[in-house]
Amino acid sequence: MPQPLLTVGLATALVQTIDFSANILSENHAIYPSSDGASPDNHTVLRDITNNFHRLSFRISENDAKRRGAEKKNAKLSEAEQHLLKLSDELRELVDPLRDAFLHVQPRGSYSDPKWGSAREALLTVWKEKDITNLLKKLKNVKKEVDTTLLFALRQHLDQSTEKGVLMTSVHDPKTHHWERWQIDAINSIHTNAWKPKNRKHVEEFSKHVDALVLAENKAHFCREVFAHLHFVEQDDRLQSISTPHEGSFDWVLDPRHEKQASLLKWLGDTSGKNLFWMTGKPGCGKSTLMKHLFRNERLFPQLEEWSGQLPGFLTGCFLWNCGNELQKSSIGLLNTLLYETLQDMIYGPYKQDPGIVPWLFNDRWNQFLSYGGGLNPFTLPELRAAFDLLISDASKKFLFMIDGLDEIEEGPSTLLDIFLTAAQRENVKMCVSSRKAPIFQQAFNGCPSLEVDRYTRGGILSCVLYAFDQNDTMFSIPAEDSDGTEERAIINMIVEKSAGVFLWASLATEILLQDVKETDDVATIRARVDALPFDVKDLIAYIVDSLDIQQLEQAARLIRLLEAHGYPNLLPLCFAADVDTTSGLAAEARPLTSLEVLTTIDDMRNLLKFKCKTLLAIFEAGPMDEARSDKVDLKNFRVNYMHRCIRDFLRSETIRGRVKEATHYDALNTDENWANAHLWTLKTLTPRNDNMPIWDALTNCIEYALRLEAASKCIRLTYLDEVSAALTHHLSIYLLADMDFPPGATVQSFLDIAVLLNLSGYVAIKTDKAADRKEIRHAMDYAKDVRKVIDAGGEEKWLGKRAMLREAYSSSSPPELAALLEYHTKSVRFSTQKPFVELPEWV
Incomplete structure (x- = not known):
């Protein structure tokens, strides 16, 4: 990238913030209604405004960090960069109170209130007219300084390029970043019009180009958001x-x-x-x-x-x-x-x-x-x-x-x-x-x-059956008296004919025959087995289920329950969930699994699905379509599901469910215990992916299941959450925070930060009472306050997802006595203050 792009990035973030602030403060800037004429409710508008402020603030901070980071590495910042950093600090002082004012207005913007015609109307419920007027003037001045500074930087780059004989050319490739395209066009305009930063009219003309850049950046962000909503991980x-x-x-x-x-x-x-x-x-x-x-x-x-x-x-x-x-x-x-x-x-x-x-x-x-x-x-x-x-x-x-x-x-x-x-x-x-x-x-x-x-599938089915039998060492190496191959071929033809054009029937029938064949079998025995197979797919599935002994049926029912409880799980977490010891994760070491451990775990699951569940369930690989396959296996692409929808529909039928319940301990299995254990294993064995530690989902999955178990037993899962805390501490001690996907807004230091943020009241009360560290508690309270601004401003769906218990805990009110207890423990001297009483819940 050409050198000025870093300057362009920060300038763009600053101007975007200024323009957005000025627009919502304007008297003539109405709230846009939808095409059906309906205006959005007050709550939605205020939430979106504060969410956008947080986004723009994060963009400025991100660009600030790059420059300040360069400064710490003894990379000399240009005069323009230094001035932009100064302007970003000034802008933050102007905009942060405005953002906080809209946060303050939110409780007043209930769904039932008359709709405001503009954001300015909402702001006037907490600010005075003169406050808005003064802020608009200051924003205008900062905007002019940003434009002048950016023109100075590009003019300087143009002069240096001219001295070196480097000419700028226009680019039209959509894959080229719009900053780069804009920068080239802007420098060409500066060169053509001989614009200089000390000329007021030149700055005004250049400012129109900056407005075009901001519009392009807004379009780019809008496109990214649209694509993010249209795309979902399991799309392909x-x-x-x-x-x-x-x-x-x-x-x-x-x-x-x-x-x-x-x-x-x-x-x-x-x-x-x-x-x-x-x-x-x-x-x-x-x-x-x-x-x-x-x-x-x-x-x-x-x-x-x-x-x-x-x-x-x-x-x-x-x-x-x-x-x-x-x-x-x-x-x-x-x-x-x-x-x-x-x-x-x-x-x-x-x-x-x-x-x-x-x-x-x-x-x-x-x-x-x-x-x-x-x-x-x-x-x-x-x-x-x-x-x-x-x-x-x-x-x-x-x-x-x-x-x-x-x-x-x-x-x-x-x-x-x-x-x-x-x-x-x-x-x-x-x-x-x-x-x-x-x-x-x-x-x-x-x-x-x-x-x-x-x-038209007979030929394809024949090829598949022949291939499957050819891969089996036992099938048709069986001696037969005076055999010229006719009997063997007749068996294959019988399978193909009975399939009646249905690949699924042929696949299931072939698999069950290959699993049952023994070296002591003869051709007549195998032919009799084929002849006994039902013609219809549903009847064949019932035949397979009936052939399971009690141990196989128990294991199959267990896996099906785990699958139904979680829905479309990844392979390795299901392996963890299938562990009959639902406390194994508590004793597990926090470290990545070795290749041998992973392969052994997966092989055990493959054998379980194939030989105990008779391929009713199967492992599917669902890798990205457009990426070149590598020799390295990416476990996140492997999932377990029903072999076919016909199998799932059959196993979900009331008749078969009743039979399974009668024959097994189907209802005795507490799948929440299994999946809590699986998520703890997943958290402890996390490994970085593409220089990023995907910790947030694993962490919140653990908390979701701890809350489910707490709701069922009325006991805080203290031992379990302490292990979650230890796993988080382990990861924080090894990996950079910048490489972890925590919500923006503040820096996480311990699990107590997360517990206070997500309102795990029972756990927080116990930990505060048992071991209160003043600095840790103060940090947790400040962390929760700062990050909640981000989540509450429209980020709940992104960061909490569909975790019902977690969302309920997050949105519930913390007991006032707990808040008082936290405040009590943050005081350096407490001799004259009585410790608030909090009734501690039971825990296990």
């Missing part, structure tokens, strides 16, 4: 976790020699207006595997180019998963994925669309952001629908959307069917969707081109 998990099809299994679908199968290829290039293609078939027949095989397959592109002609085309997909988390099986998650992937491709792909398309698609939110820092809350379904419709309304672009598993939607497919059928009426949109043969889909897609997948 289903696509990645679907097994790659066995070689040749689905080549038929792209073979133009087969008239029926080639209908997909014809449809891709067709311009007749039949723009929706339906992949259907029996459950488990391989629809998802086929859709993965087709998704971004280069063999589709020639036909797609026939359809798109000279217009740019975008191919986006979503693979829904009913066994996944909430977003993986919802309409909101689907539209999030389609919008995110398409916009990423538009802006950063070969087409290089202007990022301004994001504010255009979400215009209401963009105007709310400019108005009061709002518009950054999670999207609603109507908003996503409107943005999607607007996106595809651009007839200068062609869109192909591939959606797998419409029947996987938890809330039902009606909404999606309306969206997709409407979209497919556009000449520039094609939809390739898959689902089971439910009546709702048969009616909706009547007359659309379609393909019944199970009618």
Whole structure:
């Protein structure tokens, strides 16, 4: 990066803060209503204003730290940098009271109060008119000084570059940071107009360029926030976790020699207006595997180019998963994925669309952001629908959307069917969707081109069975009298025929046969086992469950309970949760696991899933799509889930649940104890990831489960939380705080800081009473006060997430006697003050 960029960064942060402050203080700056004319409530506006102040303050501090850090390393700061640091201190003194005033106003802005027309109206409930006028004048003066200083820095850089013969050229690559693009354009303007920092008119002209930079930075931040809301961690998990099809299994679908199968290829290039293609078939027949095989397959592109002609085309997909988390099986998650992937491709792909398309698609939110820092809350379904419709309304672009598993939607497919059928009426949109043969889909897609997948999967199933048997050392090395291979081949054919085109049936049947085969078996015995297998998938699953002995059933039921209680867990935490000793984490050493320990733990889980649970549950790898795979295994990409939705649906049925409960200790398992132990193990064995210690989630997961257990037993989990505290102390002693993902606002020093912040009243009372350190308690109180400003200003969802018990504790009122006790222990001399009495809760 060119040297002045550090100066540009701090100047941008300062001007953003000044502009935002001046806008909300202005008489004419109204609160932007949504397109339906409804104004946001007072509470939301005030929360968003304070949240934006915290964000801007953090940006200034971040840039300040870089310069002050450079100064400490004996790197001489330029005159411009030194002056900007001085101005940042001045601005903080002006803006901090303004931010605190809006925090003070928040309790007055209840939902039921009449709505304020502007932020200034709200501020006037605690400030006087002259206070606002004086502040506006001071902000204007600081803005002028920042502009002058930045012009001075760029003028100086221009003069030095001219002496060296270095010319600045304009850049238009969207991947180039907008600071760099702006800097080059600004220096070119300075050179062309011969602007000088001592000329008032020159500074005023340059100030317009600075305003353009601030607008670009606001757009960039808005885009980042939109993408952050559209994206979710598990977005590509289903696509990645679907097994790659066995070689040749689905080549038929792209073979133009087969008239029926080639209908997909014809449809891709067709311009007749039949723009929706339906992949259907029996459950488990391989629809998802086929859709993965087709998704971004280069063999589709020639036909797609026939359809798109000279217009740019975008191919986006979503693979829904009913066994996944909430977003993986919802309409909101689907539209999030389609919008995110398409916009990423538009802006950063070969087409290089202007990022301004994001504010255009979400215009209401963009105007709310400019108005009061709002518009950054999670999207609603109507908003996503409107943005999607607007996106595809651009007839200068062609869109192909591939959606797998419409029947996987938890809330039902009606909404999606309306969206997709409407979209497919556009000449520039094609939809390739898959689902089971439910009546709702048969009616909706009547007359659309379609393909019944199970009618064409026999060859693929045969290849998979042959491959599985070939990998088994025992199968068909079994001697048979006068055998010429006919009997062996007949068994394979029987499996293929009984599968009736369903890969899932063939996979389960093959697996159970391979597990049961012994060297003492003969061909006739194996044939009898195949003959005994039920034809239907559900009946086969029931057959497998019935074949489990009591120990296997107990272990399978235990894992299923743990899976259902947590929902879509990572592999290693589930390994910890499966430990029958729910106190093992208390004695565990705080250190990363060795490679051997990790591999041994995972191998034990693999064997448990395969041989004890008969592959009803499976390990899935869901790595990032666009990153090159390395030899190093990243455990966060491995999750455990049901082998298939059919298995989950069967095991969730009332009949099978009743049978399992009768045969096992199904209801006796306290899954909260297991997962509390697992999260403690996870916290203790944390390792840095990409120079960052992901400690916050692990820490708050431990606290969430400690609170769950406390609510159930009415006892504080003191021993457990003390181990959490020890693990945190261990990490703080090794890793830099800057590399840990704690909420901004203050520096954490001990677990007591976190306990006071999150309002763990019982634990705090016990620790304060047992061992009170004055400085530690004072720091915890100050830490909680400072960080709560950040969290309360709109950060609750980010930092507390969906942890219900933690959020309840955080939002509850701390007992006044506890607050008094904390204040008592912070005093250096307490002879004349009576110690407040706090009734300590029971603990274990």
